[in-house]
Structure formats: C-alpha cells, structure tokens
Amino acid sequence: MKKLIVISAPSGAGKTSIVRDLLTQVPSLNFSISACSRQKRKGEINGKDYYFLGIKGFQEKIAEDAFIEWEEVYKNQFYGTLKSEINRIWDLNKIAIFDVDVVGGLNLKRMYGKNCLAIFIMPPSFDVLRGRLIKRGSESDKSLNIRLDNAKKEMLRKDEFDKIIINDEFNLACMQTKKIVTKFIQK
C-alpha cells in the first residue's frame, strides 16, 4: 500500500531533527525532498535537503502542474512537493516522509486520507520556540518575527492532525514518534 507520513510543526519546533532521527531508525522510510525558491543555507545540499529551484524555476514547475502541493510559506518564499518525488519514493517501495508546513501537511492529509499519518510536533512553549530560533541563528530579526507570527497561527491548527507530539525532551519525542510511525506502517 502506498503510504505517507507527514511531520509538520512551526519553524524551530524540532521537526527536521525528529525526521532525521526517524530516517536512521526506520529503514522503510524515504525522505520526500521538497522544492523551494529560497537560497541554500550554509551546509545544505541541492537534491538532498531541497531542490533549490529559485523563484523562476519554481514558477516554471507551477506552470507545468508539476507539484502535488505547494505553498508560499513566507512572502516570496515558495515550497512544494513535486509529483515526481512521491513517485520516486513509491517506485522504491518505500514510505514517503514529509517535513512540510502545517497547510501543506493538512493538504496532503486531505488528499491521501487513511494512507497518510499526519503528526504535529509542538514546542513545549512559545518562549522555548523563540529561544530555539534565536539560538539557531539562521534568521534576521525580521525573518524571526515572521516565523514566530506564523508559528502562532500554525499552533492553532494542531488538533486537525492525527497525532500531536510535544518536543520538550528530544530523545523522548523521537521515541514517541517512532512508536506511532511503526504502528502505522504495520497496519
């Protein structure tokens, strides 16, 4: 059966680290590499972390109807899942795992219903989230405030997900996520 797992959370809640941990622990998972229009950050690799298309390349893919879903997650910053990506993963007989924003995650859940497990990762508090984003140091003040405003809105939608994990203690959050994911895979 073609299954997929969506992990969504506000920026800074730790979803990317949880997804990385899952990928090392659950061999049947394969990461869905999103396309995006933003610049690469230090250490990121094209075709591994994202397909970095630039704005023009991204718009071309929209025009070609190449996306299953895409969002303007921040102003002029586009992110989306290419249809070719999910097919690549299913052709490998793997389960696709997505690290996407809340709107994209809920759209995938709506499209794939029971074949999709949608997990929301919650930061223990808003202050902790702010602290983590500041510590990460990848955002300007303006971008930090945009991400925090966005986070507030995203947290309001947590109950629309199948499961909620609170990422207070990272190892515990990873264990809880792995348990839920394994159960879903075995179903």
Ligand code: 5GP
């Ligand atoms: P970042 O710039 O920090 O890598 O990601 C910004 C946000 O875009 C994150 O919330 C991330 O989960 C989301 N995102 C990444 N890929 C996709 C995608 O394919 N679709 C959607 N809707 N959001 C995505």
